[in-house]
Amino acid sequence: MSGCGGCKGCSPKGITSVKDAAYTVALAGNANVGKSATFNQLTGVDQIIGNWPGKTVERAEGLLVHKGHRIRVIDLPGIYSFSTYSMEELVSREFIALEHPDAVVNVIDASALERNLFFTIQLMELAPPLMIAVNQIDLAEKKGLTIDVEKLSSILGVPVVPTVAIRGKGISPLTDAILDLVHDRPVPPVLFYGREIEERIARIVSLLHPVSTPYPTRWTAIKLLERDPDMVRIVSVQDPSIVQEADRLAGEIEAIHGEPVSVVITAERYQIADRIAAEVITVQMPQDGPQKKSLTDKIDQIALHPILGYFGVVGVIGGLLVWTFLIGAPVSAFITSFLTQFEQYEPVITGPFTDILWNGVFTGFLAGVTLIIPYVLPFYLILAVIEDSGYLTRISVMLDRGMHKIGLHGKAIIPLILGYGCNVPAIYSCRIMESPKQKLLAAFLVTLVPCTARTVVILGLVAAFVNIWWALALYAFDILLILVVGRVAFKAVPGESVGLIMEMPDYHVPSLRVVLKQTWARTKSLIWVVFPAYIIGSAVLQGFYAAGLLDPVNALLAPITTLWLGLPAVVGITLIFGIVRKELTILTLAVIFGTTNFATIMSPVQLIVLALVSMLYIPCISAIFALASEFGWRRALAITGTEIVLAIVLGGLAYRALGLFM
Incomplete structure (x- = not known):
């Protein structure tokens, strides 16, 4: 590779010096053509991952330093046209037309040339300085396809470079061609219609x-x-x-x-x-008879089979959930046990205020660590492996038809699955949805998915002191509720929903570098939301509790907790603490009553109702911050208010219905 990727030897200020780059180059193309791999090869390790201004579409940019020239590289969203049906298409179109990059590199898949050239033709109509990187040449050759890149360059009138980005092949001539293009800035010729x-x-x-x-x-x-x-x-x-x-x-x-x-x-x-x-x-047809089916075709006979394919989907989703319930939980418990031994150490400056602050900060830090390490990191890592292997696309296609019922498509299953581990990263993963309406709808439904913390409440109250069947019934009810609420929200929320348009990439062994980079990029953005939210929220509640300000809250909430929900009055405080982190619902309950045998203080109906309400109202303060960062405070508070009302209404109805036969 010719570019040094903006390493610290060439760039003392690191990636922040992207703003000082002399040229700007955009990478454009369909999804799953190796565009991100090309971007990684050009820009190296230092990259900026964020959002486009005013949009929830992810933006990636980095610095390419080549032959003394500093070039800012922008990885545009993977799209298939400039029809502006989706936010990604609008972002790409506006950037090329309004920002006037010095060059646009159209990355295309050599094994699906015709389908990719459909987008190339539209790029040429937009008339930026254009060149083409014909990527995945190796996969095309395995299929018996040979691309005459010189002839393709002659027909289109733009430079064409063959690459295998995942292996770094062709990146050196690509950087040379980019430098030539930004200097000359030729306008691509016109391709005429009928x-x-x-x-x-x-x-x-x-x-x-x-x-x-x-x-x-x-x-x-x-x-x-x-x-x-x-x-x-x-x-x-x-x-x-x-x-x-x-x-x-x-x-x-x-x-x-x-x-x-x-x-x-x-x-x-x-x-x-x-x-x-x-x-x-x-x-090139094989000499010894018909061409054998590729490994991808053989696997897809099962992966996309109308019956067998669903077994694969269930197996993968089940594997992710097994990690959440069987492995993640013990790891979280071990970390909690290890870190709580440090809680006894007093802060250097003692006093009522510092004690409250220390307890609040420590509790918030503990909540963040026991969320990120056992649940988020492994979940993102496994998800990146499945994604890079090519199988995640198959899951989306298999579930596409069912998701249409609630105005989404197959890709929505990704944030919904992720929600069982933690709602916060699941909210961020809703960026993969095409239209603003679908992003908002998916995030709303994600917050109804019982995450690990809510699972602790369900298991700790219902499975332990009523029976496992009532706990499973709550999960079944939640799935039914998501379908019903999703359908209603689909009708009520304005905006358009678009269909699933996805390339089917070949299967391949996941790249460790790509998997780790993707995992860290997703986790890094999450850390900046989780830890501040947990630490600040926990410290504030600790202060309120020490000042005795939560007792009036119990009195204020009594008409809801006692009259409507049929619960003890002190449950109001536990629900308030549950906003910081759902497990605190159980911990606060144990502290107040001085026992963990909740069957002695509440009836089976009350335990089920409390678990139901905890399962339905807003997951935690981190989820609220995540919603606000993605959709703004107005929509975040609207979702929060809707779920609080939904939890209270359904909790009261459940209390009366269960009281008839329990």
Whole structure:
């Protein structure tokens, strides 16, 4: 690799010097084409992972230092078109058009050239300085496909470099080509459509001269012809007659073809892509009979089987949950036991205030450590392995149809599964959803999933002192509730839901470097939310408790806790402490009553009701902070309020219903 990746030897200030880079290069392409692997090879270890301004779409950028030139590299979201149906598509389109990067590297999959060239054609219409990295050449060769990259470069009129990014092959010539591109900044040539479309594009172009837009004129004309809502809005403000004329011309195309104009232009793009792919691909048939099925095809016969495939899905999801319940919990208990021995040490400065602060900070720190190490880190690690192997895509496809019932698609299963370990990282993982509505809906449903902390409450109250069947009944009820609430929220929340469009990558052995980097990137962003929330929240509650301010809270909540829920009045305090961390519901209850045999202080009905309410109201203060960081405080508090009301209403109904036969 020619670039040093912005290491500290070349960049004393580290990755923060990205802002001082002389050039900006964007990586664009479909999902699962090796774009992230290319980004990692170019930028090395030091990278910035965050969000695009005002968006919940993840943003990754790094520094490439090559031949004395500092180049800022932006990894755009993996998308398939510029139709703006999703936030990822809008982010990519606006960055290329409005930020004017010095070069755009279109990473494409050599083994699915035609499908990837569909996006390349749209990139060329946006007219940035463009080059193509034909990645995964090795996988194409295994399938008997040979790509003539020189001919592809000649047809498209842009530089083309073959790579195998995961192994670092082709990265050196790629960096050379990037440097040449940012210096020359050539505009890619025009690829023409059929005559009836080109005539109408030319007509709209002739009308657009007095109109000012940040987009190329030909691009604007094509988007007006496709009736793109954003382009229609931009142009109509300046000259509505152009929009009316474009709509009329689009109607003429629809009359000729008998299909919507967007379908016609999409078909034209695929026709161009098909023609180019046919010219540059050579298929080498085996000499000894029919080609054998690849390992991917053989595995997919089971992984995507309409019946057997679900056994694989259940096995993987079950394995993740086994870690949560059977391995993570003992590890968490061991860490708790080890760290609590240090709680006895007094702070250097003693006094009522410092004692309260010390206890609160220590409790919050303990809560964060026992969450991150036994649950979050292993969960993210296993998830990254499954993702990098290619199997996570198959899980999403298998569950896609069922998820449509609640307005989501198959990828939503990822945050929902993660929620059983911890709701906080599950909320962040909702970024994989395409539309803002689906992100919000998935995060809302994730907070209803009983995480490990709520599992402790369910098992500690119901399984231990009623029976295991009532504990399982609570889980079954929760799943049913998620389906019902999800369906209602899908109808009530404004916005659009888009379908699942995913490439099916070949299976491969996960890269340890990619897995560790992905795990750390996800965990690092989570740490900045979890620890401050736990420590501050715990310290504040400790102070309130020491000052005797929680007793009035019990009196204030008594109409709800005693009259409606049928619980002892002091449960109000336990529910308040449960906002910091759900296990504190049980711990506070034990401290107040001086016993861990809860069957002596509450009836079976009360134990079930308390577990139900604890399971349904907002998971913890860290989850609230995570929701706020992703969706803003207004929506975070709306979700929090909704779940508190839902928990109270259903808890009261359960108390009355269970009282009839228990």
